[in-house]
Amino acid sequence: MNISITKTQNPKVKPEASTLGFGKFFTDHMFMMDYSREKGWYDARIIPFANLSLHPASTVLHYGSEIFEGLKAYRRKDGEVQLFRPMENIRRMNNSAERLCLPTIPEDLAFEVLTKFVQMEKEWTPSAEGTSLYLRPFMFGNDETLGVHAVHNATFVIIASPVGSYYKEGINPVKIMIEDEDVRAVRGGTGYAKCGGNYAASNRAGERAEQKGYSQVLWLDGVERKYIEEVGAMNVMFKINGEIITPMLSGSILPGITRKSCIEVLKKAGYTVTERLLSVDELSAAMENGTLEEAWGCGTAAVVSPIGELCYKGVKYAVNDGKIGEVTQKLYDTLTGIQWGKTPDTFGWTVQI
Numbered sequence: 483m484n485i486s487i488t489k490t491q492n493p494k495v496k497p498e499a500s501t502l503g504f505g506k507f508f509t510d511h512m513f514m515m516d517y518s519r520e521k522g523w524y525d526a527r528i529i530p531f532a533n534l535s536l537h538p539a540s541t542v543l544h545y546g547s548e549i550f551e552g553l554k555a556y557r558r559k560d561g562e563v564q565l566f567r568p569m570e571n572i573r574r575m576n577n578s579a580e581r582l583c584l585p586t587i588p589e590d591l592a593f594e595v596l597t598k599f600v601q602m603e604k605e606w607t608p609s610a611e612g613t614s615l616y617l618r619p620f621m622f623g624n625d626e627t628l629g630v631h632a633v634h635n636a637t638f639v640i641i642a643s644p645v646g647s648y649y650k651e652g653i654n655p656v657k658i659m660i661e662d663e664d665v666r667a668v669r670g671g672t673g674y675a676k677c678g679g680n681y682a683a684s685n686r687a688g689e690r691a692e693q694k695g696y697s698q699v700l701w702l703d704g705v706e707r708k709y710i711e712e713v714g715a716m717n718v719m720f721k722i723n724g725e726i727i728t729p730m731l732s733g734s735i736l737p738g739i740t741r742k743s744c745i746e747v748l749k750k751a752g753y754t755v756t757e758r759l760l761s762v763d764e765l766s767a768a769m770e771n772g773t774l775e776e777a778w779g780c781g782t783a784a785v786v787s788p789i790g791e792l793c794y795k796g797v798k799y800a801v802n803d804g805k806i807g808e809v810t811q812k813l814y815d816t817l818t819g820i821q822w823g824k825t826p827d828t829f830g831w832t833v834q835i
């Protein structure tokens with residue numbers, strides 16, 4: 483597809499690495515293309531970063547037809563820029579689109595526009611330790627009518643944001659509260675899709691946990707409130723009595739690319755990794771009898787985030803004395819090594835831009 487390019491007349495001053503934070507600054511350009519049932523995807527364009535203009539009846543504003551992705555471009559020590567498993571994001575986006583009745587994007591077209599856009603914004607990829615260029619592709623239904631139905635028109639956008647190191651003061655284990663009231667998703671719902679609606683539904687529990695001094699909630703399944711699902715917006719893994727356990731992809735859990743990568747790294751290193759149902763009762767028994775050795779969340783933003791304390795029904799349990807565990811540290815070092823090009827990518831996961 484022909485991608486038209488309009489360069490900005492007012493390039494921005496790039497922020498200092500120390501001020502980056504997450505999602506506060508945006509690059510000079512954005513990618514956009516539109517979809518209609520008649521034309522398919524059309525009008526692919528890279529344009530100066532600007533506000534969007536939407537019809538007040540636009541589907542997304544009323545019925546929440548929105549999906550997104552999150553991946554990073556990493557600056558290697560040799561100055562080159564690379565992506566981590568971008569095809570995984572593209573495939574997952576299409577699975578999300580299918581669930582929400584949004585149009586899919588042919589994989590090679592999605593790859594082409596993503597890499598062209600990153601090439602255009604490449605110099606925005608920061609080089610300070612732990613920093614990266616966060617890419618946020620998103621798609622929304624954009625019919626100009628209040629009728630309720632699968633959309634006929636959609637818009638796909640990619641924006642990019644230079645982001646700071648997640649761990650500025652070293653890796654600090656987080657405190658997590660097990661949520662037994664609100665649920666994030668149910669099987670048959672949209673839990674496996676990366677859609678904005680899942681986030682809207684989970685904010686209340688997150689707020690409540692924060693007020694009590696916890697950084698995230700650990701979600702239980704929506705039917706029985708019995709099985710562990712995810713932690714905040716990350717997948718979760720436990721090491722119990724030498725075995726690494728992560729909730730299986732039951733339909734209500736987001737299939738994280740970091741989760742998948744952790745499993746592959748661990749298996750290659752000879753660990754036993756089991757994807758299965760893990761009940762909160764089994765977990766609290768392991769916390770009580772001391773067999774819970776490590777716990778961590780995993781996702782693109784933090785890579786891995788060690789859990790130092792879990793609270794369930796008002797009872798607090800320390801995990802590994804509140805310190806990062808050996809497996810958690812090894813995963814962090816292996817994945818970040820590959821992502822920032824510090825160690826050879828023996829998995830073939832990186833794509834140079």
Ligand SMILES: *Cc1c(COP(=O)(O)O)cnc(C)c1O
Pocket residue numbers: 552676712714715716717736737738739740741780781782783
């Ligand atoms: C994006 C996301 C994850 C992590 O997925 P990655 O591909 O590893 O970044 C986990 N859970 C939820 C709910 C998410 O939205």
